[in-house]
Amino acid sequence: MFNFGISNRMTLYLQIQHTSTWKRNNNSSGFGSTGSFNANNSTMSLEALNGGLSESLAQSPASISPEVRSKLIRPKSLVERARMNVAWLDSSLSIMEQGIREYDILRLKFKFYSFYDLNPKTDAVRINMIYEQAKWQLLAEEIDCTEEEMLMFAALQVQVNLQATMPQSSYDSNGASSPVEDDIDAALTDLQVTLEGSNINNGPSDITQVPELCDYLRFFKPKRFTLKAFKRYWFTCRDLQLRLYKTREETNGSESPAYVINLRGCEVTPDVHLSQGRYGIRLEVPSAEGMTEMWIRCDTEQQYAKWMAACRLAAKGRTLADASYESEVNSITAFLQLQRPAPAPAISPNSLDITPDDYVAPRFVKRFKGKLVQRILEAHANVKDLPLVEAKLNYIKAWQSLPEYGISLFVVRFTGKSKDELLGIANNRLMRMELHSGDHLKTWRYNTMKAWNVNWEVKHMMVQFEEENIIFECQSADCKVVHEFIGGYIFLSMRSKEANQTLNEEMFHKLTGGWL
Numbered sequence: 001m002f003n004f005g006i007s008n009r010m011t012l013y014l015q016i017q018h019t020s021t022w023k024r025n026n027n028s029s030g031f032g033s034t035g036s037f038n039a040n041n042s043t044m045s046l047e048a049l050n051g052g053l054s055e056s057l058a059q060s061p062a063s064i065s066p067e068v069r070s071k072l073i074r075p076k077s078l079v080e081r082a083r084m085n086v087a088w089l090d091s092s093l094s095i096m097e098q099g100i101r102e103y104d105i106l107r108l109k110f111k112f113y114s115f116y117d118l119n120p121k122t123d124a125v126r127i128n129m130i131y132e133q134a135k136w137q138l139l140a141e142e143i144d145c146t147e148e149e150m151l152m153f154a155a156l157q158v159q160v161n162l163q164a165t166m167p168q169s170s171y172d173s174n175g176a177s178s179p180v181e182d183d184i185d186a187a188l189t190d191l192q193v194t195l196e197g198s199n200i201n202n203g204p205s206d207i208t209q210v211p212e213l214c215d216y217l218r219f220f221k222p223k224r225f226t227l228k229a230f231k232r233y234w235f236t237c238r239d240l241q242l243r244l245y246k247t248r249e250e251t252n253g254s255e256s257p258a259y260v261i262n263l264r265g266c267e268v269t270p271d272v273h274l275s276q277g278r279y280g281i282r283l284e285v286p287s288a289e290g291m292t293e294m295w296i297r298c299d300t301e302q303q304y305a306k307w308m309a310a311c312r313l314a315a316k317g318r319t320l321a322d323a324s325y326e327s328e329v330n331s332i333t334a335f336l337q338l339q340r341p342a343p344a345p346a347i348s349p350n351s352l353d354i355t356p357d358d359y360v361a362p363r364f365v366k367r368f369k370g371k372l373v374q375r376i377l378e379a380h381a382n383v384k385d386l387p388l389v390e391a392k393l394n395y396i397k398a399w400q401s402l403p404e405y406g407i408s409l410f411v412v413r414f415t416g417k418s419k420d421e422l423l424g425i426a427n428n429r430l431m432r433m434e435l436h437s438g439d440h441l442k443t444w445r446y447n448t449m450k451a452w453n454v455n456w457e458v459k460h461m462m463v464q465f466e467e468e469n470i471i472f473e474c475q476s477a478d479c480k481v482v483h484e485f486i487g488g489y490i491f492l493s494m495r496s497k498e499a500n501q502t503l504n505e506e507m508f509h510k511l512t513g514g515w516l
Contacts, residue, residue, distance in 0.1 A: 035070065046252055048509060058124035058366070062161045063358050074140050074362070078438050079476075082409035086477040092513040109133050113406030114492045115426045118396075120389045124482075130162070131392040134399035141361045143404045148274045148339035151203055154359040155338075156386075156395040163388035181256065203386035211320035213237040213310050214251075218297040219244060219259070230297050233258065237307070240264045240314045261285055263314035267429065267443070269403045270308065271295070274339055279304035282403070284443050288467060291429075291443030292298060297379060305332040335401065338394075349373050407431070408485055410469030411476035415460075419476055426486045427492070431462065432470075444470070454483050487511035 075081040086112065089098055100106065101201040110133055118127055137143045138153055145153070214237075218230035233244040236251065236376060242261040245251055262285065271280030279298040284291040296311075309328035318324065341481040356365045356372045368375060386394060399405060407424040414421060414432070422438065424431035432442040459479045462471045463486070474482050491511045 001054050041127055050371070055363075058128050059164055060128060062164070063355060069357075072136075072140055075142060075248075077436070078409060078433075079411060079435065082411045082422060082476045084142070085408055085481060088477075088481050088484070090480060092509055112427065112488050112492055113408075114489065115396075116495075119394065120393065124389060127389060127392050127396070130396050134396055138399070139358075139361055141363070143399075143402055145402055146275075147272050147364065148368070149398070149402070150360050150364050151341065151375055151379040152339045152382075152398060153395060154376045155383050156391050156398070157359055158354070158376060158380045159383045159386050160388060160395070161430060163391060166388075168388050211325075213306060213320060214248075215303060215307075216248070217299075217303070217307065219295070219361060220295040221259075222293050222295070228295070230295070235296075235307075237263075237310045237314070237320065239319060242311075264317050265447075266311075266446070267291065268308070268311045268314050268315050271403065272304070272336070274336070274487070281308055283311065284440070286445065291406065291440075291445070293440060301333070301336055305329045305336070320388070335398065338382050338398070340382070341375065341378035341485040343378075344381070345374065345377030346381040346384045347377055349377055352377075409433075410474050410482055412474050412482075414473040415471040415473075420499065423472065423474075423482070425482070425489070427489050446486075446493065452483070452486055454479055484512040487513075 033429055037463070045382075073084060075084060088109075089095060089100075089106075095106070110130060115130060117123070118130075119126070135153075135157060138145060140152070207251070213235075215235055216232055217235045219233050219235075220230045222228070233246065234248045234251065236243045236245070242259070242263060243257040244259040245255065245257050250257075259514050261283070263283075265286050267284035269282040269284075271282050272278060279301060281296040281298070281304070283294040283296065285294060286292075296307065298307055306329055309325055309332055313319070313322055313325055313328060352373075354373050354376065355370075359376060360368075360372065365372060383391060383394065407426050410423045410425070411420050412423040413419075419435070421435055421441070422431075422433035424433050424440075425470050428446045429443050430449075431440055431444075433440055444467075448466040450466065452461065452463040454461050457475075460471055460473050461479050461482060462469060488508075488511070491508050494507075
């Protein structure tokens with residue numbers, strides 16, 4: 001039986017893409033660009049399938065054939081996105097047990113959006129495969145982004161293609177460092193972060209002064225059947241809490257804040273649209289009813305960077321005193337700057353052969369028409385100095401910053417409900433969502449989960465949380481797929497930082513296979 005996707009460093013899975021005869025002399029240029037993979041290719045050994053992938057997979061063709069493009073699935077709605085998850089193969093069974101035969105075409109992709117230890121020295125193949133998966137999610141419109149973000153992704157892709165034709169500097173004489181050196185580097189990095197994390201940023205250290213962020217921002221707490229009406233409050237952020245006052249003067253008196261929001265454990269999502277001047281932060285805050293949704297709207301880019309950084313760190317239990325706060329602010333600012341095109345391109349449009357369909361999603365091709373190449377190259381001026389791997393890592397990081405990143409959708413029917421809804425599964429939570437709009441109705445975090453079970457006879461799944469139990473039937477895929485997603489994320493959350501951690505394969509199959 002092929003052992004796919006349960007390596008400590010690789011979480012790759014097979015998904016049925018197309019079942020037809022694949023000629024051995026067929027042009028294989030589609031692999032790197034689409035994430036497609038011929039499981040029976042004679043050049044790929046079983047060792048390669050299990051993680052020792054050929055270094056040739058560290059690069060991908062700049063474009064794909066019309067035949068491959070014609071088979072690309074482009075979901076038109078959230079329901080269609082959910083139906084795509086019906087195709088995952090069962091990791092508890094061999095591929096032959098699931099009806100896969102010689103020369104059938106399978107798609108190899110990362111099933112769980114839980115990437116870690118991406119090391120430019122040793123992970124060129126894995127970085128490239130994640131980059132390709134991110135790229136084709138965007139081009140196939142499996143994940144949404146703004147116009148500015150799409151141009152930024154296209155610019156990074158141009159830089160990747162340009163750098164792929166140039167020699168790259170290696171990290172040592174062999175192009176890679178030894179595992180021992182990697183372990184030492186990782187340990188030193190962890191030690192540095194641990195030690196610096198307890199210090200006040202760069203300025204003089206004063207243990208009597210607790211850092212605090214204050215400003216006027218706009219706030220909105222959604223209620224059923226109400227429009228988004230943001231109200232202005234004086235915000236303070238201190239000790240993992242947001243406090244909202246009607247006026248600044250109330251902070252000096254005995255007035256109680258209008259709202260107190262505990263940020264530890266909350267979900268923080270950007271809501272930014274540069275061309276519209278929108279700098280928003282979406283919070284999902286743990287409460288007795290599950291997760292409560294709240295929205296914050298900033299006035300400027302600088303204001304957004306400071307408050308977004310504060311919320312992200314506080315969600316992880318870190319205060320403004322943490323040494324990483326300034327770097328987080330700078331990272332957010334740099335990401336926004338990447339989306340602002342330069343006044344003029346660094347490369348002449350006539351010097352490159354850019355096919356728009358290879359770089360942006362179809363809806364943007366129609367919108368920009370003849371100006372698209374010029375706009376892409378203007379955005380490219382911001383990233384023209386990035387080396388190959390750094391350009392790919394920037395692409396991956398930007399992809400991970402999108403609001404819809406890492407959410408796998410399923411159409412389900414909850415017990416007692418008369419209509420279908422969406423179930424979103426992420427690396428740390430489950431989300432009940434409206435079928436057509438995708439609005440979040442309720443969120444449950446894994447750290448409040450007590451158990452999950454499947455009634456295999458009626459295909460009903462029950463998940464027990466501290467606050468309540470939920471029961472649902474999956475309408476768009478077999479409930480085994482949902483079971484494996486939840487179990488897989490639980491399994492991945494149990495890993496340690498040790499690079500040489502022993503894989504507990506039995507535990508993986510217990511959590512994902514439906515047997516305990």
